[in-house]
Amino acid sequence: MGVRGLRGVARKAAAVAEITYREALNAAMCQEMDRDDSVFLLGEEVAEYDGAYKVSRGMLARYGDRRVVDSPISELGFAGLCVGAAMSGLRPICEFMTFNFSILALDQVINSAAKMLYMTNGQVPIPMVFRGPTGAALQLSAQHSQACESYYVHAPGVKLVTPATPADAKGLLAAAIRDDDPVAVMEGELLYNVRGEVPDEEYVIPLGVAEVKRPGNDVSIVTHGKMVHVALQAARALEREEIEAEVLDLRSLRPLDVDAILETVAKTNRVVYLEEGWPFAGVGAQIVSLIQDEAFDELDAPVLRVTQADVPMPYAKNLEQLAKPGVKAVVEACRKVLYMEVGIS
Amino acid sequence: MGVRGLRGVARKAAAVAEITYREALNAAMCQEMDRDDSVFLLGEEVAEYDGAYKVSRGMLARYGDRRVVDSPISELGFAGLCVGAAMSGLRPICEFMTFNFSILALDQVINSAAKMLYMTNGQVPIPMVFRGPTGAALQLSAQHSQACESYYVHAPGVKLVTPATPADAKGLLAAAIRDDDPVAVMEGELLYNVRGEVPDEEYVIPLGVAEVKRPGNDVSIVTHGKMVHVALQAARALEREEIEAEVLDLRSLRPLDVDAILETVAKTNRVVYLEEGWPFAGVGAQIVSLIQDEAFDELDAPVLRVTQADVPMPYAKNLEQLAKPGVKAVVEACRKVLYMEVGIS
Amino acid sequence: MAPATQAPVKNGEAPAAGDERDPAASRLHGFSRDELHGLLADMLLYRRFEEKAEEAYAIGKIGGFCHLHIGQEGLAAGSIKPLRADDLVITAYREHTQAIAKGIAPRAVMAELYGRVGGCSGGRGGSMHLFDTTVGFYGGHGIVGGQIPLGAGLAWAIRYRGGDQICVCFMGDAAVNQGAFLESLNMSAVWQLPVIYVVENNGYGMGTAFSRVSVTEMEARSGAYGIPAHTVNGQDVLETYRFFEELAERVRGGAGPQFVNAITYRFRGHSMSDPVSGTYRSKEEVEAHVQGEDPITILRDRLMGAGLLTQEELEAVDAEARTASDDAAEFADASPLPDPSTLYDHVYAEINPHGRLFLDGRPGAPGSGPEGGGRG
């Protein structure tokens, strides 16, 4: 991991510690709240309960109830309140218990946060963060298992990052908080316990820089968020067949590291896009469109996409497993873009 | 127009009349309300005011206030109320004054309407229509000029049609009302006054059947909704350069007439996708993805997309014109996929 | 302070046995001995059923979120049992016992929790999405407040058709802070819909006491729309039953929408992953409620006090409840997982003959499900 590096932009940190993704998010918020009093955290259960997923553990005690605030279950209202606070220059971190519930708040995200700077001719930036888990966990059924990237990335005006590792969680969330635009930080319930090395000291990863999480020459698995781990598993499976897959983690969907995408396309000429969400007008559709537009002649095969099955998420364990994009589907897609026989392994 | 025909599925109507798109929508609703008492119309200003855009003119007088109902300005609430009524078997037509405002209601569209049938294991169909204008009219600025297709088409469970002509307006809206699934019917404020021939008698166009609005052999302009007219204008401009553009109007985005898309690709080998909305994860992205996946070898050039500029819609007349996808951009894109010099005409 | 926390029982304090016993002995509050035993049996069934579910969850037979109603059974029985079979009920995600009360077989509920084909939603819905429209149970909704407009819509449909059913729409106390509450109550009032909105006021939304997210009492919330507010002690099943019996008939008769603040208490954590007590409520608080406000104990004591229930009878009723719960679990366990080929079923009601409905490269015909994900 980390092979491609950060193009020299991120601050190089000496000391690292192995912590969880959850702790990394917590560390990023504390890092930024320590340096800037205008940063505050607001959402359901974030204070007294330490967060529904314990991401804000200890923060109420540390910062008090002025800056760590439990809100009523009023997604549209508290998201809008945060946008309003940002209009006057504060830097709210608006936690959605999960992004599923943020569909209720989407009007404030799109019509207020995303469009504000433009329609005020630059007078009113919205320096805030929307964060929380997106996508499926385990058997949470149709209304609690939706990947929400498409809804946040379609409208210009919002940025979107999807950290996959603890280090990225810290660095990207910190960058999102410092950013002068509204940034959605989409996490994963199933990622919170993932452990990894994270720089101890101040750590910020610039938005818009993808990372090759695993180098390879034969086929590129481009992906983001939680699916990075599925891609890495698939790459390990392919390794056994002597196929070297490169795993490119976009990390940021807006801004999008187009150069990194074109680089990996040029390197392997074969691409699979893997994402957790539905296919129709998903993120992968845009990536395919971009690649065919800008690297049409570099492709040796159509870009294949692996997505959630185009159905609402079922509850039953077996159906859920079928519906989720899995290692097997990725491996088969990779074999297919390599014009190998499919369905053997 | 109508060259490709309806695959013999639509009822052939003898008598036609030239009416407006607005009148055609009205005719479709009356046609269906006459034959089925479970159909009703609910929305802001639809009754006493005859509709904000006068689409429901005369319907209150004809059907009474049991079936033509003015609602408070409560998009989430009345959309949800309609879904609830549909749960018990009624067939609501839920009018959004414009789809811009329906972002407030999106939770009920996605989490209730789209997912209901699935999570009830087929027990509770949602036979309803969401309808109203989408996209920009003239100088309505950022919050009133959004094309909302992506938000409605991403989640499986909702169908989406985008009539471009009066005849399509009548036939597709009628089909949408009869359909047992939730169907979004996205109209256009700038289309309401468009005139065209519409069958007088019962008229239904099956969902999922695209129509070649203009045949041509050199390049395909694939599009939907209001942009069909821009495509036809572009085709006429190209004709002057002896380029014969085919204009394929998808009419329905879910279900999607993939055969029709592949046919036109096979015919011209060069495609431009034109849409009113933003590019990132737009409908066009999906169409590109589909074409490169299923007709990779048929393409002589990358599929180009013409979309709204990736900015919130500005108010100023000149900026708005720049931001909207226009004839010139389509013509240039067509010339580009034909590898002709661009920027001359 | 949330009502449930400070003063769990606001009114309807149990009168002395002498006051409530009918002159014709062997009746209480007008209920016959059989009816009383029936209510006791109902509540015991709910309790044992959920204890069984708790066990099954612990050993991984049930997954996902699982929100137990334990402690709130008086409300389930007292509000749903007086309804007519063709009345409609819609609710949130803490709905196992409400589903059983409305008439879904414990087997079908348990199998749904197990995610099996025998479940009332075919295994696709799970704990939060129990449905059986044949008994008038319209789910089972997971977005807080999401069911409120839907409930208004069900009531709308009743009125539209000129029927005389009513709709009962349940929600948690935290749901009244969702905008959907305002919009739905207002429309219900404007259109005089036959709907009763019932807040199951257990004092907390997850870890947040109602008093921390509201400066007013619950009763104040419906007046803005001209909807009458009522308070009922949900731990007293007899009071609750009589109350809903009467209110349902009034609404059936055209009284228009009503708002009920039903005081209750949740004996378990918010869901299986939330400890029973800890950060947001003390062990003592929970203990006090379990001791003093258990709807089952309250009814049992009254029946025994009135000489309408013996220890043996109680044990027999309880044994039956346990047997039914075990049976439900056995049924669920034996019920197969859904057929993988049905993955794409029921996304759409009409499989349209034209075009492609599913955009992952599969035509959507049943049986064409992918092995792990779709393809864009």
Place this chain on the structure above:
Amino acid sequence: MAPATQAPVKNGEAPAAGDERDPAASRLHGFSRDELHGLLADMLLYRRFEEKAEEAYAIGKIGGFCHLHIGQEGLAAGSIKPLRADDLVITAYREHTQAIAKGIAPRAVMAELYGRVGGCSGGRGGSMHLFDTTVGFYGGHGIVGGQIPLGAGLAWAIRYRGGDQICVCFMGDAAVNQGAFLESLNMSAVWQLPVIYVVENNGYGMGTAFSRVSVTEMEARSGAYGIPAHTVNGQDVLETYRFFEELAERVRGGAGPQFVNAITYRFRGHSMSDPVSGTYRSKEEVEAHVQGEDPITILRDRLMGAGLLTQEELEAVDAEARTASDDAAEFADASPLPDPSTLYDHVYAEINPHGRLFLDGRPGAPGSGPEGGGRG
């Protein structure tokens, strides 16, 4: 019935001149002659300004939606003029006169309506999105109810910083049926934010009388959250001014959120495309209000009745208003259209050095705007 329709003036009936005149002559309601002339001049400016806008719209100089405030000027002056310069105002789309009242120059407002660079939003916002944060005017929002949570947020920020400003958040009568109203008022009450929510109750949301979408009176709407409700006659600028002057200081002093039902009436159609009368209100109703409830006429008559205004003075004030409006229109007309190269400006505050922000094939550098649309 909507208040404005039935009884446009609910309280604050103008007392006889003798009652209101100060012992020290040449004062009325405690206002000095200069102050009174100032308020008259303000309202006349708003009126003439919007009449000018109406003209400009008719000849196509202004496009899109254009919602005039004519008839409601008493409220604009009476509620905003008593505020401090550093107090914040946020509102909906019928905001031309509110913007001027808070301190945006008529030139900058008119140029915005014209869509020119000299506009207060650089021509990008238009009539519905007037902004100037340097005078505390935070827009200008087009989604009905959308500004209500934003207003709560502005007030939140004041409290967060320990400031003593207040936020005044305006909305139309129809906006109180949006869920955002409940959520915002509730949060404001829970957190005791320094905000005044003002309903400009002109009796109609577009073509719908308030009475058709509410069974309660407006005053009933805020009690659910424990927020005090007040009613003021917005056609009486003096009453309105004194009322807001006092309320603003109370809120500044920590009284918490307030709700004001300001009775007013719109003399024009909902927007330029809506006829003044017709389907939803009769010609007679409008005429009666124009005759009896014009805030400018009311003040004029009182001043004249009290001997505080002569016909010549009135004409001079009016001439000034007309001159200022003409000047604004001339300025607007002379102001250039925005530079096409700025199309991609201000979508993001930070043009990130990494990656692509704009997905239509253009890197987003200023000056790279497309000729008609982007490219996916």
